[in-house]
Amino acid sequence: MKLWALVSVLLVGLLLLWAEGDIPSFGDASAPSYNYVADRYITDAYNDTATKNMVTAILADYRGYDTLGELTVIFTAGVVVLLLLRRGGRL
């Protein structure tokens, strides 16, 4: 088991290291991730949603549906733990 773990971990590690060569460097303002979709969020978030906190604007509005999904995840977790652990009471 340990050996397998080591081998698979090393493989994943090598794969990741191999990939990191082409990644934009840390803090690079010219990175594509910064200049495409995110750019619009930064410039327009306040005009679109009157929300200063861009994270909130994206979270609750632009990508609000993700957040609904996320809420469903945590709701699911609640129900699941309830289902698994609650011993006495009614649901």
Next chain:
Amino acid sequence: MDQTSVLPVLAICIPAVAAALILIFRNRPVIRESWTILASFATLACVLSMLPLVFSGTEPYAALFPILPGLSLSFRADAFALIFALTSSGLWVMNSFYSIGYMRAHHGENLARYFFCFAVAISAALGVAFSADLLTMFIFYEILTLSTYPLVVHAETEEARMAGRKYLAYLLTAGIFFLLSVLITYYLTGGTAFAAGGILTGHGSALLMTILFITFLIGFAKAAWIPLHSWLPSAMVAPTPVSALLHAVAVVKAGVFGIARVVFYVFGIDMVSALGLGLLLACIASFTIIVASMMALTQDNLKKRLAYSTVSQLSYILLGVALLTPSGIIAALIHIPFHAFMKITLFFAAGSIIVMTGIENISEMKGIGRRMPITMLMFAIGAIGVCGLPPVCGIITKWYLALGAIEAGQLVFLAVILTSSILNVLYFFPIISTAFFEKPDADTGIHEAPLFMLVPLTITGICSVLLFLFPDWPFLNLVTMAESVITGSVMP
């Protein structure tokens, strides 16, 4: 000339519907069995009604919905198909009566399953006969395999189950090879519809064609050529009517019929002879004829001996196909019905003996001919026919086969045929002499089988003789029609 007609589909559907009805009335024996008989007559009538059409030169054709792009479930009742269809549907009528008699006398259980599977198997056999393309044939071929399995295992003994496993192992593996061949054919030609003269010409190298031919041959393991034969003797644990109809008529004939179809309608005579594949097939067939006959000699169990005889006789058909000459083709095709009539008579007789006396081994049948004269007389007729002696229809096959061998200039095969005839005599005549000329050990009060069994037996026996006297209608006519289409002397 094609004529769209519902008849081929109807012929396949009638047994299928009967199967459903049998299932519905599974707890009421009389109704259940009358459905079988009714359906067998209806099917025969349906097949017969196609005869005049075919003789007048039109071929009933039906293409149902497409199952795969470019591939419809399609049926064509040409002369070639009718030979097989007529044989199996005609003998089903006889067999239905015989089955009922046999099963009543044998106090069989699970009869609903038995009759259900029987009907499905007949439906599938007709499907194989009428299919107008490889895929349709494959579908029914597989259904035939599956539906006959419960019949083989009917007794539910350990021996029966082992036989069943062997049966499936051989035939499903063969099915895989068949499927592979169909796939390759479809891949090469973009279609699988049969056409006289072949569809594969010009699609692929000689090596590929040879491989394809061999996979096809393996695919048709139902033809029981050696070394793919051993499922057939094992399957003899099935009730005798099953052995009679399925393992002497429907299933094995589906195999040889398939090979004939593929050789004539997929590869085409020209290609097969150009690649020397005919010779290959002929060698396999000759080997099978001789070896199976010898194996038959060593069997003491009557049904097993008949089974090996079947193996040998099926290869007559293959040999005829492999000769690729007009007379060879006629011999091959005519042997499909002729062998069926003779062999079913033999099996019916064997079944009657088993039911009435419980004896399965030849060495115990001393003097049985005196107790059951009609049965053994019919047995003798069948045996004489298989040996190729007059006045039974078997000689017609041998005659054409010999002619074919001469036409092909392959006198070796003539020798094979003669040797095999001698072997046939060697393994059949001891049975007859034991039955008639040896004294029974004790008076055991054995008498003839009930009428339900005796009458079908007599009819098929007499038919075997009649087919010798009047071979033309319908079989020889159909065969010559099919032969002229295949060799291309008449365009369809």
Next chain:
Amino acid sequence: MIADHLPVLVVVLPLVGAVATLLAGWADRRLCFPIAMATTVIQFCISLVLLSQVMQTGPLHYNLGNWLPPWGIEYVIDQLNGFVLAVILFLCVLSCLYANRSILSEIDEKKIPAFYTVLLLLVTGVCGIAVTGDLFNLYVFLEISSLAAYALVAIGREKRALISSFTYLVMGSVSACFILLGIGHLYIVTGTLNMADLARVLPPLYGSTVVQTAFIFFIIGLSIKTALFPLHLWLPDAYRYSPSAVTVLLSTIVSKIGVYALIRILFSVFTPSFIIIDIPVMEVFCWLAAAAIIGGSVIAIAQTDLKRMLAYSSVSQMGYILLGIGIADSIAVTGGILHILNHAVMKGCLFMIAGAFIYTSGIRSIEDLRGIARTMPLTAAAFVIAAASMIGIPPTVGFMSKWFIALGALESGQWIFVLVILASSLLTAVYFWKVIEYMYFREPVPACGEAITSARDPPAGMLAPILVLAAACVLFGIFVSIPLEIIVPFVTGILGGT
């Protein structure tokens, strides 16, 4: 008006239904099943409407929150989605119906409301994955469905189920992490999460090691989800120890959605040219799928427990789908997608039957099923049909997909895979025929004689889905052109002509 919003309603409806079920369960447990049933039925109807819309007018786009795609989240429904959605919801309806009776004997009564709630949440997650056009959204819904699935596995009374569920959770989480890493890598080099947008932006970046790594992470992650051969270890136990209705859901819905996600990512995010030419991973992938087909079957032969045997058979059958996809030939992919439907129908039927045996007689072992066909004729007959379909006997559905995948392999010159597919049919026949022989051609063993003779066909609520699926095995086989009409345009769209 409603018609425009169907893409999102098909996901939100079960969510609302889940909440409603939970609250209704408080008042009366008997309310839960009707709510769940009604939800799935309505969803199924919606999916059919969507499918017909897609077939008539082409892909549907739905912008959530009225934000345009790369900025907001987009729902896209094309033929593939529509097809998968309809298949999944069809099975959902039947499983839900089946669960009503079968679950009563397998879980504590007071857990029933939670069971239906989690079931609907599972459906929410699965439908969300099916319709989304956004990678991260896919991840979120994948997690919803996974969490629900872990819980459903553990819901039964057997304590071994807990360990199975835990293993499933660990494997599932690793898979989710890999997918998240894949998304991260793609995002870092492209700056977008929208699938269509990614497909547009990615081609110039195909040489980048980041993109290739992302691709490999997606493949590994989704391979775990779909239990590709060496990564299948969670599957047999999870299937074996979960309640029957849950096994049906897992085998038909959860595994299929993983395959769908894989197809979507392979063909819609990355393009076929990338997966075929730029990166040789698919070669390995095909070999693994072939190993799954053979390995799954071989292990299945050795099983004595019916459900476990079916589970290994699933490993093998998923191999077919993945092989079809991996070959990336248009015919093979058609076959692979077709097998999503086919395998769902066949395996759903078989697991329902295994559940029915447990329900009526308590028998799990294959050897103890001797002679059960006499007392449960309809169930046994359905088993025969589904088994024949698994083996690939025409004219059942199983044959059709095998035909396409084998033909595709032939066309792309990969003979070895043709042989693998055909050989596996035989192996499949070996283990299914064993069961059939026991059911039909043997006397009951004394120890189980009582259980066998007193068994009856299950109540209508369980029998009906079984028979519907058995009929579907044959009908979709005969009328295979119906699903093909949906699949072929999609495949032609991404891979070019057929």
Next chain:
Amino acid sequence: MIETLVPGLFLRYNYYMAIIIMLIGLYAMIAKGNLMKKIIGLNIFQTAIFLFYISSSDIIGGTAPILTTDPATVYVNPLPHVLILTAIVVAVSTTAVGLALAIRIYEAYGTIEEDELIALEAKE
């Protein structure tokens, strides 16, 4: 590879740190027999991925993505933050379910060591 790695080591040290943590977590998940440690490993793995995302969003000289009055402010990329907020919740949920299962397993078997569980199962 070396040529790209060495300068990369300084340019992308954030990613390398994340990768190391990831591998530690992954190793714990696979190699450790204790179910609790597996869950901890899972958490480490997930957290490392969060780190990976978050550090990718950083911009030199950037500030938190909350609008300030100064128009010249450089903000870091807000999107990974949002994604990770979601992913954290997912991680929490997974952990909760995992813990619940571990508790149930402990109640049922009296142990959460994998090899002991296997031994117990084999005995039954």
Next chain:
Amino acid sequence: MKQDVVIRTVCRLVVPFIQLFALYVIIHGASSAGGGFQGGVIFASAFILIGIAFGVADARKRISEKCTVLFSACGLGIYAGIGILCIVFGGNFLGYSFLPLPLPVPEIRGLAAEAVEIGIGITVMAVMTSLFFDIAVDEEAV
């Protein structure tokens, strides 16, 4: 530990402030760091603190099992409800700008986002609390 007076007293004092701060974080998510998740978790931590200090059974009296389930469903309901409301008023799902409020569009969006955050906060609070209570082994019960 339950008998420790210092802890119990401090706890009693601190809890209202924690809750207040949680509400602040939720409400101010729009203009400063914070939001529904963060606030919800902080709010839940107040209950968790009570659970630690007074025992789970005691904490259960403050927020019952029924309450947590109801709250978690309620938060999800608020979120999904707003989404569906947008459909009713002619927008797409979660298309806040279609909500008929007498405000300019960005303001409506901001307001709706705020409402949604509250929904998130409620669910997160309820689920986190219930997760803790479920997983924590009640000393008295054992």
